[in-house]
Amino acid sequence: MSAAALELPATPDFDTWPVDTPVDHVAHQDRVLTVTWQDGRVSRYHSVWLRENAADQTTVNPKTRERVLDLSQLADWPTLTAAWLEDSGAVSIRFAPEQHTLSFHPGWLRANDYSHLEDPDAPLVPTRHWTAETRSDPISLDAGRWLQHTDGDPASDALLGQALEAVIGEGLVRLRNLPTVPGTLDAIAARLGVLRPTNFGSLFDVRAKPDPDSNAYTSIALPPHVDLPTREYQPGLQLLHCLENSAVGGQAVMMDGFAVAETLRARHPEHFDTLTRVRWCFANTAKTSDHVWFEPMIKCDPSGRVTEIRVADFLRGPLQAPFEDIEPAYAALICLQTLLKEPQFALRFTYAPGDLVIFDNRRLLHGRDAFDPGTGGSRWLQGCYLERDEIRSRLRMIRRAERERQVEASG
Amino acid sequence: MSAAALELPATPDFDTWPVDTPVDHVAHQDRVLTVTWQDGRVSRYHSVWLRENAADQTTVNPKTRERVLDLSQLADWPTLTAAWLEDSGAVSIRFAPEQHTLSFHPGWLRANDYSHLEDPDAPLVPTRHWTAETRSDPISLDAGRWLQHTDGDPASDALLGQALEAVIGEGLVRLRNLPTVPGTLDAIAARLGVLRPTNFGSLFDVRAKPDPDSNAYTSIALPPHVDLPTREYQPGLQLLHCLENSAVGGQAVMMDGFAVAETLRARHPEHFDTLTRVRWCFANTAKTSDHVWFEPMIKCDPSGRVTEIRVADFLRGPLQAPFEDIEPAYAALICLQTLLKEPQFALRFTYAPGDLVIFDNRRLLHGRDAFDPGTGGSRWLQGCYLERDEIRSRLRMIRRAERERQVEASG
Numbered sequence: 001m002s003a004a005a006l007e008l009p010a011t012p013d014f015d016t017w018p019v020d021t022p023v024d025h026v027a028h029q030d031r032v033l034t035v036t037w038q039d040g041r042v043s044r045y046h047s048v049w050l051r052e053n054a055a056d057q058t059t060v061n062p063k064t065r066e067r068v069l070d071l072s073q074l075a076d077w078p079t080l081t082a083a084w085l086e087d088s089g090a091v092s093i094r095f096a097p098e099q100h101t102l103s104f105h106p107g108w109l110r111a112n113d114y115s116h117l118e119d120p121d122a123p124l125v126p127t128r129h130w131t132a133e134t135r136s137d138p139i140s141l142d143a144g145r146w147l148q149h150t151d152g153d154p155a156s157d158a159l160l161g162q163a164l165e166a167v168i169g170e171g172l173v174r175l176r177n178l179p180t181v182p183g184t185l186d187a188i189a190a191r192l193g194v195l196r197p198t199n200f201g202s203l204f205d206v207r208a209k210p211d212p213d214s215n216a217y218t219s220i221a222l223p224p225h226v227d228l229p230t231r232e233y234q235p236g237l238q239l240l241h242c243l244e245n246s247a248v249g250g251q252a253v254m255m256d257g258f259a260v261a262e263t264l265r266a267r268h269p270e271h272f273d274t275l276t277r278v279r280w281c282f283a284n285t286a287k288t289s290d291h292v293w294f295e296p297m298i299k300c301d302p303s304g305r306v307t308e309i310r311v312a313d314f315l316r317g318p319l320q321a322p323f324e325d326i327e328p329a330y331a332a333l334i335c336l337q338t339l340l341k342e343p344q345f346a347l348r349f350t351y352a353p354g355d356l357v358i359f360d361n362r363r364l365l366h367g368r369d370a371f372d373p374g375t376g377g378s379r380w381l382q383g384c385y386l387e388r389d390e391i392r393s394r395l396r397m398i399r400r401a402e403r404e405r406q407v408e409a410s411g
Numbered sequence: 412m413s414a415a416a417l418e419l420p421a422t423p424d425f426d427t428w429p430v431d432t433p434v435d436h437v438a439h440q441d442r443v444l445t446v447t448w449q450d451g452r453v454s455r456y457h458s459v460w461l462r463e464n465a466a467d468q469t470t471v472n473p474k475t476r477e478r479v480l481d482l483s484q485l486a487d488w489p490t491l492t493a494a495w496l497e498d499s500g501a502v503s504i505r506f507a508p509e510q511h512t513l514s515f516h517p518g519w520l521r522a523n524d525y526s527h528l529e530d531p532d533a534p535l536v537p538t539r540h541w542t543a544e545t546r547s548d549p550i551s552l553d554a555g556r557w558l559q560h561t562d563g564d565p566a567s568d569a570l571l572g573q574a575l576e577a578v579i580g581e582g583l584v585r586l587r588n589l590p591t592v593p594g595t596l597d598a599i600a601a602r603l604g605v606l607r608p609t610n611f612g613s614l615f616d617v618r619a620k621p622d623p624d625s626n627a628y629t630s631i632a633l634p635p636h637v638d639l640p641t642r643e644y645q646p647g648l649q650l651l652h653c654l655e656n657s658a659v660g661g662q663a664v665m666m667d668g669f670a671v672a673e674t675l676r677a678r679h680p681e682h683f684d685t686l687t688r689v690r691w692c693f694a695n696t697a698k699t700s701d702h703v704w705f706e707p708m709i710k711c712d713p714s715g716r717v718t719e720i721r722v723a724d725f726l727r728g729p730l731q732a733p734f735e736d737i738e739p740a741y742a743a744l745i746c747l748q749t750l751l752k753e754p755q756f757a758l759r760f761t762y763a764p765g766d767l768v769i770f771d772n773r774r775l776l777h778g779r780d781a782f783d784p785g786t787g788g789s790r791w792l793q794g795c796y797l798e799r800d801e802i803r804s805r806l807r808m809i810r811r812a813e814r815e816r817q818v819e820a821s822g
Contacts, residue, residue, distance in 0.1 A: 013696040013728070031738070044734065048741040053729045065696040066626045066725040070634065071741065072748035112729040114737070197605050199804075215477045223481065231800045233644040285424040285476040290807035291800055314477040317424070318464045318523045323455065326525070327442075330459045330482065337483035389642045389702055393610075396701035 007088035009103040012055040013065055016403045017107030018410075019089060026091055028083040035091065035109065044115040051078035051095055053112070054102040074098065124392055125168035129259040132347045137174075138254070138357065139166040144177035147184075151191055154405070157398045160191060163358065164395040167237070168388075171360035172254060178241065180353045185241045185382045188356060193390025196235050198228060199289045206240065206381040208373045213286060215314050219247075219373040224255055224340050224365035225312035227385070229282040230291035234310065236388030238361045240381045242351035247379040250371030252357070255345040257309035257365045261298050264339055271332035276300055278329040282310065283317025292317060297336070308362040311336070340365070351381065360388065418499035420514040423466040424476055427814045428518030429821075430500060437502055439494040446502065446520065455526040462489035462506055464523070465513040485509065535803055536579035540670040543758045548585075549665070549768065550577040555588035558595075562602055565816075568809045571602060574769065575806040578648070582771035583665060589652065591764045596652045596793045599767060604801025607646050609639060610700045617651065617792040619784045624697060626725050630658075630784040635666055635751050635776035636723035638796070640693040641702035645721060647799030649772045651792045653762035658790040661782030663768070666756040668720035668776045672709050675750055682743035687711055689740040693721065694728030703728060708747070719773040722747070751776070762792065771799065 011017060021041070027034045033050060035043045052059070052071060059069040071078075075097045082094035092103045141163055149156035166173035178184060185203055189195050195202050200214075209217040216222060228234045265272040279294040299308035321329060339345075348369075351357075359366065371379055422428060432452070438445045444461060446454045463470070463482055470480040482489075486508045493505035503514045552574055560567035577584035589595060596614055600606050606613050611625075620628040627633060639645045676683040690705040710719035732740060750756075759780075762768075770777065782790055 013694070014698050015701075046737045046741075049730060049737055052741070060696075061626055061629070061631075061725075064623055064626050064629070067727060068626075068631070068725065070724065070748060072745045072752070112731065114729075114731045115734050117731060117733065194608050194610060196607065199605060212475055215472055215475050215479075218472070218475070220472075220479070232647065232798065236643065283424070285471075287425050288808075289804045290426075290811060291804045292807065293800070313481065314472075314479065316478060318525075319460060320523065320525050320528060322528065323526050326457045326460055330457075330463070334483045337481060341483070387643065389704070393700045393702045396703065397699075400701060 007086075007090070008105050008107075009088075009090050010055040010062075011105045011108040012053055012060050012067075015108075015400055016407050017105055017111055018403060018407050019107040019110075021110060022089050023085055023091060023106050023109075026083045026085055028080045028093070030079045031077075033080060033083055033091070033093065037110065041113075041116065043109070043113040045109070045113075047078045047080045047095070049114075050080075050093060050104065051102075054104070056102055058098075058100075059102075123168070124395060125165045127258070128169050129262060130170055130256050131259050131344050132255075133344050135170070135347060137349060138172050138347065139170060140174040140176055141166075142177055143175035143356070146175070147179070147187060152401070154401075156191070157401060161395060161398045164391045164398075167358050167360060167391060168395070171256060171258075171363040173358050174349075175356040175358070176352070176354060178354045178356050180243050182243055182382065185239060185356075185384055188241070189239065189384055189386065192239075192358075193386055193394055196385040196387055198235070198385060199286075199291075203382050203384050206383055207379060213288075219250075219371050221370040222367045223313055224253060224346075224367040225314070226257075226310060226361050226365060227312075228291075228361075229295070229310045229312045229315055230284045230293050232293055234308075235361050235385035237358060237386045237391065238366075238383060239356060239358050239386070240351075240383045241356045242353050242381050244353055244378050244380040245351045246377035247371040247373065248377060249369050250379045251348050251350050251369045253367040253369065254347045254349075254357075254359065255340070255365045257311065257363050258306050260336075260339060260345055260365070261306045261309060264298075264336060268332075268335055271335045272298065274325075274328050274332040275336065278319075278321055278325050278332075280310075280329070281317040281319055282312065282315050284315060285317070294320070297333075309365065310362075311340075311365060313337070351379075358391075361385070362388075418497075418501070419516050419518075420499075420501050421466040422516045422519040423464055423471050423478075426519075426811055427818050428516055428522055429814060429818050430518040430521075432521060433500050434496055434502060434517050434520075437494045437496055439491045439504070441490045442488075444491060444494055444502070444504065448521065452524075452527065454520070454524040456520070456524075458489045458491045458506070460525075461491075461504060461515065462513075465515070467513055469509075469511075470513075534579070535806060536576050538669070539580050540673060541581055541667050542670050542755050543666075544755050546581070546758060548760060549583050549758065550581060551585040551587055552577075553588055554586035554767070557586070558590070558598060563812070565812075567602070568812060572806060572809045575802045575809075578769050578771060578802060579806070582667060582669075582774040584769050585760075586767040586769070587763070587765060589765045589767050591654050593654055593793065596650060596767075596795055599652070600650065600795055600797065603650075603769075604797055604805055607796040607798055609646070609796060610697075610702075614793050614795050617794055618790060624699075630661075630782050632781040633778045634724055635664060635757075635778040636725070637668075637721060637772050637776060638723075639702075639772075640706070640721045640723045640726055641695045641704050643704055645719075646772050646796035648769060648797040648802065649777075649794060650767060650769050650797070651762075651794045652767045653764050653792050655764055655789050655791040656762045657788035658782040658784065659788060660780050661790045662759050662761050662780045664778040664780065665758045665760075665768075665770065666751070666776045668722065668774050669717050671747075671750060671756055671776070672717045672720060675709075675747060678750075679743075679746055682746045683709065685736075685739050685743040686747065689730075689732055689736050689743075691721075691740070692728040692730055693723065693726050695726060696728070705731070708744075720776065721773075722751075722776060724748070762790075772796070773799075
């Protein structure tokens, strides 16, 4: 490790920040620090932002790295009275009104340079829409040896990283050749993050049951849907692990709800608008629970990008909306139902025992063809839910470990 | 039970719908049914709405009561060709294009009358804002005998119903005189619904720890905050159960974040707007997970009502926002931090062993004063998270059971 690296100041987090581009020189005004990097980039940071993101113990608790500074307790708005480049490569700043000096790690400053923010909302992995015409099979990875690797092993991380990038980018991945022992899903999920249990349990079994409490537990076809739209926040991810599949029929059907929504917006903007506005009733009609939620079927972020789909015809209760909205709402629904039957959206595949699909339950619509439970064959999937947070955290940790290995290798 | 009640048709759900007001007469046009009730109310229902909400087996699976009808498979938009009142009190309708007759339960029709919707978004329990001036103590209930009752027992339901109405209406309730055995929280939570586990576990212990992974696990003061703002959907509810409290200090501080937000809107509308717009970075800075989420601190629904608060100064990462937003964002933050220190918001109370607070983690800000871990006293809370869905479902089930008892008693 170089002497300079040894002297770099702490960062306000536990991350590793490689110094790919050193600072060339710095300049300051009262409220803005200007950093010129050796590759010519000029970055600007506000004094108040710098003060709140320092890493010393007046700002963060050194053990937890959680902030202890309360800006409103300062005597005045933080300003810069001096700024200079240290021999280590760090940037040091003298702050008023406190009159103390704080140092910033150049790798951290570069990584958090908001003055060159291309997209403040840049996702961890870019979203790629797809149809069955552009994707004839889910992204599929051989996970036969995955569970034999220790968690955190670079080989395990590499496979998991690819899988998570597929789920975040396309909403779907298929891992193949996993064990077919019931409960294996617990071990798999432990590699991903914390499960989200529901009234169907922590792991649920998808197979025909004599006294079903959901259409999923029958052998009938299921139209494309998301699970648990009856919740304020429907689960972000679903895992389905195939243990047995010798039944006739029961092909999986998956479609990219974002691609469907964009097609609806292009062809029928009035119906798209209606479905982003009218709050449908989603209800579970169960004997032992009573989940009801009112929400539009399509949700966009402030910039208009589709971020969530909430469609499940068999889990809707009676629409409660202003009288004049009812017919337009149903016209839009029927238009969507018709669109969902167009063959270009539906990716169809047959589960093999040992397959595990991970998909975004707020984006993908999933369904299945009817299967014949009476031919001696059987169909048994185990499923569970997680939140999207879990796999984003996991992917960040994998990338953090990669950076640590890089910094160590270059030290 | 009366003969008329016996003959009433099924409903599309498992609920009980008392017929408090019978139908007087009905009339129809192609697309609208008009129902005149014996109390003079006139209700109107669209043909397409009626067709989709029928309860026969062409519409719902009789076992699961989940919908099987796909409107887009009908040859045409559903219309009414006849409508009449049955002797049982049911409303029967002849539908085109299918040419079959479907009957509707009058209690269900009345309960779902959207033509008299005062507020299509009417909550289960109205929201009541409060400050420490209007509420000097949390709504408190004696739960000393609660766990001795069987779950579902009317006495248990009555206490739980009161508690849930307090949580939904005011965001906070305190149950008192519960056992102080560690793990009792599991039994309590089982009465409410499914827990939401996190990286801190299913139940977590709040007490000073030698190697804390959160400021919560130290003895320092915690400023008012919500938990897990680093998640896309921060947990809806938090439960804290006091097992021991003999430490000096450590008073609980709770405030109604909705009341704070409304005060901010009234006094400083520009800062309120900024906090509903700028997406702050919430980050967990941990060694073993890496949760990051970008979201405004105040979230409103389309009608402008505040629905969520996301404030936790110690869990914020570096703000990544357009350059010109940084100073206004910090000005708004400092204004909010100052507001949060005004004494009228902070409800302060001391936990007694056996106390359990349940609060809305997307509405209430909670904190604590510093406590002294070195005086021989100890402070030990156990906590867990649930989703808001769970207690809404639970409250609906309690009300459903009440309706069933009423109908049985009047039968």
